[in-house]
Amino acid sequence: MSWSVETLARARSLADRYPQKRSAIMPLLYMAMREDGYVTEDGMRVVAELTGLTPVQVESVASFYGMFKLIPQGEYLVSVCTSIACMLNGADDVMSSAEEQAGVPAGETAADGVVTVEHVECIGACGGAPAVQVNYELVEGVTSEAVAAMIRWLRENRPETITAAELQERFGGARSFDPAISEPQGAIGPFPAFDPYRTAGGAS
Amino acid sequence: MIEHPSDSHTLETYEATGGYAGARKAMDMTRDELVELVKSSGLIGRGGAGFSAGLKWSFLAPARPAYLIVNGDESEPGTFKDRQLLERDPHQMIEGIVITAVANEVHEAFIYIRGEYPLPARRVQRALAEAYAKGYLGKGIFGTDYELEVTVHLGGGAYICGEETALINSLEGRRGEPRIKPPYFPAAKGLYMMPTIVNNVETVSNLPYILEHGADAYRALGHDVDTGTFLFSVSGHVNRPGNYELPHGITWRDLIFDVAGGIRAGNELKTWIPGGASAPWFVPSQHLDDEITKDACGKAGSMLGSGAVIVMDDTTCVVRAAERVVRFFAHESCGQCTPCREGTTWEEMILRRIEEGAGREVDTDLLLDVADNISPGLLWPPKMTTICPLGPSSVSPITSITRYFKDEVMAHIHGGGCPFD
Ligand SMILES: Cc1cc2nc3c(=O)[nH]c(=O)nc-3n(C[C@H](O)[C@H](O)[C@H](O)COP(=O)(O)O)c2cc1C
Numbered sequence: 001m002s003w004s005v006e007t008l009a010r011a012r013s014l015a016d017r018y019p020q021k022r023s024a025i026m027p028l029l030y031m032a033m034r035e036d037g038y039v040t041e042d043g044m045r046v047v048a049e050l051t052g053l054t055p056v057q058v059e060s061v062a063s064f065y066g067m068f069k070l071i072p073q074g075e076y077l078v079s080v081c082t083s084i085a086c087m088l089n090g091a092d093d094v095m096s097s098a099e100e101q102a103g104v105p106a107g108e109t110a111a112d113g114v115v116t117v118e119h120v121e122c123i124g125a126c127g128g129a130p131a132v133q134v135n136y137e138l139v140e141g142v143t144s145e146a147v148a149a150m151i152r153w154l155r156e157n158r159p160e161t162i163t164a165a166e167l168q169e170r171f172g173g174a175r176s177f178d179p180a181i182s183e184p185q186g187a188i189g190p191f192p193a194f195d196p197y198r199t200a201g202g203a204s
Numbered sequence: 205m206i207e208h209p210s211d212s213h214t215l216e217t218y219e220a221t222g223g224y225a226g227a228r229k230a231m232d233m234t235r236d237e238l239v240e241l242v243k244s245s246g247l248i249g250r251g252g253a254g255f256s257a258g259l260k261w262s263f264l265a266p267a268r269p270a271y272l273i274v275n276g277d278e279s280e281p282g283t284f285k286d287r288q289l290l291e292r293d294p295h296q297m298i299e300g301i302v303i304t305a306v307a308n309e310v311h312e313a314f315i316y317i318r319g320e321y322p323l324p325a326r327r328v329q330r331a332l333a334e335a336y337a338k339g340y341l342g343k344g345i346f347g348t349d350y351e352l353e354v355t356v357h358l359g360g361g362a363y364i365c366g367e368e369t370a371l372i373n374s375l376e377g378r379r380g381e382p383r384i385k386p387p388y389f390p391a392a393k394g395l396y397m398m399p400t401i402v403n404n405v406e407t408v409s410n411l412p413y414i415l416e417h418g419a420d421a422y423r424a425l426g427h428d429v430d431t432g433t434f435l436f437s438v439s440g441h442v443n444r445p446g447n448y449e450l451p452h453g454i455t456w457r458d459l460i461f462d463v464a465g466g467i468r469a470g471n472e473l474k475t476w477i478p479g480g481a482s483a484p485w486f487v488p489s490q491h492l493d494d495e496i497t498k499d500a501c502g503k504a505g506s507m508l509g510s511g512a513v514i515v516m517d518d519t520t521c522v523v524r525a526a527e528r529v530v531r532f533f534a535h536e537s538c539g540q541c542t543p544c545r546e547g548t549t550w551e552e553m554i555l556r557r558i559e560e561g562a563g564r565e566v567d568t569d570l571l572l573d574v575a576d577n578i579s580p581g582l583l584w585p586p587k588m589t590t591i592c593p594l595g596p597s598s599v600s601p602i603t604s605i606t607r608y609f610k611d612e613v614m615a616h617i618h619g620g621g622c623p624f625d
């Protein structure tokens with residue numbers, strides 16, 4: 001196994017939280033992405049060992065869910081919603097602008113490896129349409145110009161952490177609802193910034 | 205629901221405004237008393253299926269352990285209410301979890317939050333940690349000997365996991381494929397084949413109010429049989445999109461023109477989806493002055509569903525709009541049932557070629573024929589020949605545009621393209 005002793009210990013305590021270890025596949029796949037940047041063969045083998053399944057069983061689960069990426073991603077995954085509410089508010093133009101600025105069609109990673117663009121279905125921000133996520137951090141009220149500026153900014157600054165609050169302030173517009181306070185924590189890498197193994201009451 | 209100040213994602217504020225009083229009350233009540241109370245409140249599930257919460261609880265099979273899953277998968281286009289509840293008022297949901305758990309003798313609960321909601325998940329996680337630290341969760345809650353553990357589980361970006369049996373499969377570490385009902389009714393054979401309550405985030409968030417103020421007060425907030433308040437997520441071409449907590453019984457005109465500020469840029473209202481992407485559409489000439497009730501929407505051949513109202517003005521091409529809704533279902537089909545897997549893809553392709561100017565004279569009949577194969581008779585609610593309602597839901601935009609906007613569809617076909625381009 002390529003995971004550190006410490007990471008493995010966290011993974012085991014995570015699997016122990018569930019009545020059946022198999023239930024930990026999804027959080028463990030997120031851990032695997034955190035280790036390698038995407039879900040690798042090696043990562044799936046580790047998850048299989050931790051849950052008592054075969055690597056093929058793990059792969060059949062991983063391949064069902066769009067957020068488990070089985071190929072390498074850019075540092076920043078730019079997901080543009082083009083579902084109905086966003087489409088009604090100009091999301092198709094936002095999508096074209098993102099593709100043009102990134103220099104690749106949706107679903108691909110730019111040659112510099114910095115930016116991946118994808119189109120996604122509704123991300124629960126329809127009141128602030130069109131909506132975009134960068135590494136799953138949300139920005140609402142985005143225009144074609146703003147998404148292009150955002151991709152340029154990502155390339156020029158290569159921020160280590162992406163926060164919804166900063167994206168919104170720099171590139172966003174109207175929102176679905178008032179966020180009340182801004183959230184300091186953010187994402188590092190193309191997967192959701194959420195540490196499942198810190199579940200309250202369980203392992204630290 | 206109870207109104208809380210803007211920073212009530214913290215326990216301090218939540219408690220300062222009366223939070224957790226309902227959970228404390230519930231600790232002294234029996235299962236029967238709690239089920240009766242929630243039944244008599246008339247609380248209806250807010251996840252879209254519209255089933256009585258109290259009745260669902262009463263069906264829970266006696267085997268134990270039983271589990272509670274709070275459904276925070278919210279992925280139907282137009283719906284963004286649970287995100288606000290998770291981000292802004294997580295303690296209200298957690299208090300609702302305590303009440304539901306006690307009422308159903310559950311000691312282990314899961315909150316399934318869609319993977320694209322990391323910020324709401326972090327807020328919930330922090331709120332859980334606060335509740336654990338205070339002794340409101342964990343071993344011996346509220347000074348009793350009751351144990352309740354709660355785990356946040358992140359989804360992986362699949363709408364179908366909002367369907368309760370697909371969600372259960374997902375939480376068991378499997379592909380998110382719906383199970384066949386019967387026999388897999390969650391209340392009988394749910395998570396790990398044990399009795400399981402699945403309730404929506406908004407549903408459980410209503411419980412603290414009911415405990416604190418009683419069933420009568422809750423009924424009084426609502427309108428007739430639609431008790432309590434309801435969260436409408438309004439999006440599309442309105443001046444003030446957003447989530448609005450309102451009683452039923454107002455009209456669509458009130459909601460669209462008064463509450464949501466009317467149509468943008470002085471345009472005209474063309475059509476709207478009354479209850480999420482699955483719902484058949486409404487048009488102003490027939491439905492604008494209808495009261496918004498579960499019953500009235502049903503009688504008019506649609507549904508209130510999860511409360512997502514998507515408004516379209518007269519600059520909207522309905523073929524493109526329908527294509528976008530159908531594309532969603534084609535994209536999210538889990539692939540188990542042939543009519544859904546194949547049919548939704550065909551529907552999407554035919555709509556796209558009409559939009560792009562390559563439509564043929566027979567295409568409207570063909571569309572309806574494909575739709576009829578997925579949802580025989582094209583009724584709403586659908587006659588079910590698939591494992592879950594996702595397939596039949598894809599038919600709603602098609603029956604809507606062929607019923608109300610046939611001329612516009614034909615104009616695409618005869619004119620060799622979209623008249624709005
Ligand atoms: C395709 C499909 C998707 C669904 N998505 C959701 C969802 O995202 N959230 C939700 O609460 N219920 C969803 N439901 C309804 C659930 O199956 C279930 O009825 C609900 O969670 C029960 O909670 P309630 O009784 O409190 O409404 C969906 C149903 C179907 C058929």
Ligand code: SF4
Pocket residue numbers: 364381382536537538539540541542544545590591592593594595596
């Ligand atoms: S109707 Fe579609 S989504 Fe539902 S179980 Fe069948 S194939 Fe899967």
Ligand code: FES
Pocket residue numbers: 081082083084085086087121122123124125126129130131281282283
């Ligand atoms: S339609 Fe784009 S966020 Fe809902």
